[in-house]
Amino acid sequence: MGKILVMDHPLIQHKLSILxxxxxxxxxxxxxxxxxxxxxxxxxxxxxxxxxxEITTPICKTKAKVLSGKKLAVVPILRxxxxxxxxxxxxxxxxxVGHIGLYRDPETLKPVEYYCKLPADIGEREVFVVDPMLAxxxxxxxxxxxxxxxxxxxxxxxxxxxxxxxxxxxxxxHPDVDIFVAxxxxxxxxxxxxxxxxxxxxxxxxxxx
Numbered sequence: 001m002g003k004i005l006v007m008d009h010p011l012i013q014h015k016l017s018i019l020x021x022x023x024x025x026x027x028x029x030x031x032x033x034x035x036x037x038x039x040x041x042x043x044x045x046x047x048x049x050x051x052x053x054e055i056t057t058p059i060c061k062t063k064a065k066v067l068s069g070k071k072l073a074v075v076p077i078l079r080x081x082x083x084x085x086x087x088x089x090x091x092x093x094x095x096x097v098g099h100i101g102l103y104r105d106p107e108t109l110k111p112v113e114y115y116c117k118l119p120a121d122i123g124e125r126e127v128f129v130v131d132p133m134l135a136x137x138x139x140x141x142x143x144x145x146x147x148x149x150x151x152x153x154x155x156x157x158x159x160x161x162x163x164x165x166x167x168x169x170x171x172x173x174h175p176d177v178d179i180f181v182a183x184x185x186x187x188x189x190x191x192x193x194x195x196x197x198x199x200x201x202x203x204x205x206x207x208x209x
Contacts, residue, residue, distance in 0.1 A: 002178040004171060005043065006162075012039050012182045016160070020198045026207035030083055033132060033160065033205060036182055037087030040158050044128060044180045045092065070126055073119055073152075077102055077131040077143050080202040084130040084158065098122060100129075100143045104136075109192045111139040116146055123151030132201040134162035134181060135194050137169030144174050160201075161185055163194045 018024055019032045051068040054061055072095040074088045075081075085097060101115030119125065129143055140157055147155060155177050157170065162181040165188050170179060185194045193199070203209035 001175050002171065004167065004179045005181075006184045007040060007043060007180065007182050009039060012036055015039075016182050019160070020196065022199070024204075026204060029204045033083040033201070034087035034090075036160055037084035037130065037158065038090050039087075040160075040180050040182060041088045041091045041128070044156050044158055044178070048126075071121070071124055072096075073098055073122055073125040073127045075100060075118065075127055075129050075143070075147060077129065077139050078115065080133065080205060081129075081131040083132060083201070083205040084160075088128065088130065088158075095128075096121075096125070098147075100146060102139045102142060104139065104192065109136055109138065111142045113142060113146065118147065118150055122147065125152055126154040126156075127152045128156050128158055130158045132160040132205075133194060133197070134159040134166040134170060134179075135188060135192055136163075137166035137173070140166070140170050141173040144170075144177060148174075156180065161194055161197055163188045163197075166194075 015032050015036050049068040049070055050065040052063050053066050055064045072092050074095050075098040076085050078099055078101040096119040098118035102111040102113050105112055127147055157177055157179045159181045161183045163185055187195050189195050
């Protein structure tokens with residue numbers, strides 16, 4: 001069973017409050033999304049394997065720990081997930097980046113896939129699927145289903161705000177996937193938006209509304 005972690009770090013909560021504010025403009029919104037993604041990535045990579053190597057400090061030779069070469073991939077769900085990529089790559093710059101394009105049908109609220117491009121060796125990588133909003137869970141479920149077809153053994157989902165409905169749906173559909181989010185909000189409204197949420201993350205990142 002995958003773990004579910006709602007992060008309550010003071011820095012994340014502070015940045016999240018500014019992110020939610022309706023008066024926060026696109027430039028600041030983009031920066032905050034990236035910063036919060038960076039902090040969530042720090043927690044989500046806590047279990048990466050290490051190996052011991054010998055290094056030389058200015059004083060002497062010594063043993064030290066380094067990442068054991070496990071290959072990583074970051075897969076944003078387009079388009080809002082793009083806002084989290086730079087924050088992730090700041091910590092794991094050698095990760096490859098794939099893309100999955102999904103939009104939500106306004107009538108059914110179900111995800112419709114329109115694009116999928118993943119690293120050729122995705123099956124050998126630990127995959128971090130990123131999307132700021134986990135609302136109904138449909139997009140995340142579909143994206144992870146598509147990725148699993150390519151064979152990776154370890155997948156984690158990183159989001160910023162989740163609704164209880166989406167969190168439940170994702171954990172039931174993919175019980176082997178660890179889920180990391182910055183906040184668990186109250187509910188979904190009749191239009192499928194998270195309440196209190198922050199509105200449409202894609203529109204606010206890219207200034208399209």
